[in-house]
Amino acid sequence: MNRWALGIDIGGTNTAFGLVDEDGHVHYSNNFRTTDFPTADELAKRIFEDIEGNSGAAHLISGIGIGAPNGNYHNGTIEFAPNLKWEGVIPLANIFKSYFNKPTTVTNDANAAALGEMLFGVAKGMNDFVLVTLGTGLGSGFVCHGKMLYGHTGMAGELGHIVIKPNGRACGCGRKGCLETYASATGFKRTVAALQKKYQKSGKAVRSPLPRISAKHLTTLAEQGDALALEAFDITARHLARGLATAVAITSPQAVILAGGLARSGHTLTDPLEQHLNRELLVIFQDKVTVLISELLDDNAAVLGAAALVLQH
Amino acid sequence: MNRWALGIDIGGTNTAFGLVDEDGHVHYSNNFRTTDFPTADELAKRIFEDIEGNSGAAHLISGIGIGAPNGNYHNGTIEFAPNLKWEGVIPLANIFKSYFNKPTTVTNDANAAALGEMLFGVAKGMNDFVLVTLGTGLGSGFVCHGKMLYGHTGMAGELGHIVIKPNGRACGCGRKGCLETYASATGFKRTVAALQKKYQKSGKAVRSPLPRISAKHLTTLAEQGDALALEAFDITARHLARGLATAVAITSPQAVILAGGLARSGHTLTDPLEQHLNRELLVIFQDKVTVLISELLDDNAAVLGAAALVLQH
Numbered sequence: 001m002n003r004w005a006l007g008i009d010i011g012g013t014n015t016a017f018g019l020v021d022e023d024g025h026v027h028y029s030n031n032f033r034t035t036d037f038p039t040a041d042e043l044a045k046r047i048f049e050d051i052e053g054n055s056g057a058a059h060l061i062s063g064i065g066i067g068a069p070n071g072n073y074h075n076g077t078i079e080f081a082p083n084l085k086w087e088g089v090i091p092l093a094n095i096f097k098s099y100f101n102k103p104t105t106v107t108n109d110a111n112a113a114a115l116g117e118m119l120f121g122v123a124k125g126m127n128d129f130v131l132v133t134l135g136t137g138l139g140s141g142f143v144c145h146g147k148m149l150y151g152h153t154g155m156a157g158e159l160g161h162i163v164i165k166p167n168g169r170a171c172g173c174g175r176k177g178c179l180e181t182y183a184s185a186t187g188f189k190r191t192v193a194a195l196q197k198k199y200q201k202s203g204k205a206v207r208s209p210l211p212r213i214s215a216k217h218l219t220t221l222a223e224q225g226d227a228l229a230l231e232a233f234d235i236t237a238r239h240l241a242r243g244l245a246t247a248v249a250i251t252s253p254q255a256v257i258l259a260g261g262l263a264r265s266g267h268t269l270t271d272p273l274e275q276h277l278n279r280e281l282l283v284i285f286q287d288k289v290t291v292l293i294s295e296l297l298d299d300n301a302a303v304l305g306a307a308a309l310v311l312q313h
Numbered sequence: 314m315n316r317w318a319l320g321i322d323i324g325g326t327n328t329a330f331g332l333v334d335e336d337g338h339v340h341y342s343n344n345f346r347t348t349d350f351p352t353a354d355e356l357a358k359r360i361f362e363d364i365e366g367n368s369g370a371a372h373l374i375s376g377i378g379i380g381a382p383n384g385n386y387h388n389g390t391i392e393f394a395p396n397l398k399w400e401g402v403i404p405l406a407n408i409f410k411s412y413f414n415k416p417t418t419v420t421n422d423a424n425a426a427a428l429g430e431m432l433f434g435v436a437k438g439m440n441d442f443v444l445v446t447l448g449t450g451l452g453s454g455f456v457c458h459g460k461m462l463y464g465h466t467g468m469a470g471e472l473g474h475i476v477i478k479p480n481g482r483a484c485g486c487g488r489k490g491c492l493e494t495y496a497s498a499t500g501f502k503r504t505v506a507a508l509q510k511k512y513q514k515s516g517k518a519v520r521s522p523l524p525r526i527s528a529k530h531l532t533t534l535a536e537q538g539d540a541l542a543l544e545a546f547d548i549t550a551r552h553l554a555r556g557l558a559t560a561v562a563i564t565s566p567q568a569v570i571l572a573g574g575l576a577r578s579g580h581t582l583t584d585p586l587e588q589h590l591n592r593e594l595l596v597i598f599q600d601k602v603t604v605l606i607s608e609l610l611d612d613n614a615a616v617l618g619a620a621a622l623v624l625q626h
Binding site: 070080128140142144145147149150152156157158159162163175246251288 | 455469477558563601
């Protein structure tokens, strides 16, 4: 009998969930606005009622996997997530267990995405890789020797908050120069905004006024040869390369997999990234790491990743 | 029956080896000058003859563990070690097997030291820690979830070559601003030399003229309140803290263990290190990491570490 998992991706804005089988097929899915629920308990209750009432398959669930910001694998908790209004430490696994009465596992969203990639995406068969999500922030999940790296605290894999530029851009974490202030959808926008000022001062024509900054739009401009757009991707790639070179020096993965909104820029990002990375890498790691784009960039990716927490076993 | 391992530590200058039992007792040990041997084969032959002829216990050896610069665990090789005159890729495990006919495992010296610490030192019972050797260079070995982190290439754990200061000090690896150019015995000397110039220019009395720079001497001066010595340790600690904060963000260890020559400075180094580290760490890791000094700082430490490669199983 094919086992099914309930995969739940809790984001700052939206919570998506679905019933996923071992082949990665999504049999039922739905989503709610996270911000509509004052407590995690109310969200869990609503998802339980939805699955019981609408999926027709609640009895097939063998376990629940949840990807959530600041999700702690060891404790089954969300801990001080800055972009959720549920404050402090939330005993998320226990809350969901109280409704579903099924084994429930929690991890952060980037770790869940890495597991999804290992079971259903470009990392199939890989034992050592890093998944990097370039979204509002930069999240990362490290798989080492075939296993998710959780560390002593259960919170390992915070590549977004390594300092790559001392006294650099201010970061939401309170420090300066963190990788995610440069290499994320948000960091990319800051780079574009800074370039627009620079270009305007120098009298160069700027084709994209501020309100239209988006990675998608800039990708199109870069493909058309727009100097500002090309420079924005080059700067982003250079900083990302420095952060990845650090990740490689410590964990020596066979691949770096890019996911999240900015990863949709594809070669416009990876071409300069590979150039910078080869320069930044220690010589023993050169030509030993492949840069790949996630195969799970569609809407179900996060749900597949969360389900993979259960289905990996 | 207590199993014995032959632990061999191959360094740029000296090669030490010994017969170690499961409790970490060294029953026989000896050493040769690495530079006396034009090839690894000649060194292996000499060690074999010495063990056969003098130890009286060659028959008790269940396996051989070798720690060596640029040692590759997966391949059993030394690969392009800059401080050995044996060039290219050396099939070290096969060479030793051809004499001893015993299972032989190779890894780099810092990884061996980490395993030694886990079996016989301060990391007993720990599943997640980083060992950092502060010697001529900065070496590191990461133990994650109870296992040595080797990565896809077998060469993971190169914390010495993460860039912590873009366009900083020139490094032997050809890049700039690597952690080991600041945080190692060599980096420490560079810091002291730079401070001496600065102090001389400012007319401050300098109590330690250049030829006497040594960590041991500066530790004594720092304990006496010497401003230059205190500043040298503070600068070293600040850079080391930045590198360790990066290592913690990625792997989330419960402890960072310092070994190597500079670690003998003890609290003179760890007091400022802990202060800087708490400022550099992402908030979720603050007060979750302990800084410890290796318990294996004596001459047999490297041999115990190499033997641990065999005895860990």
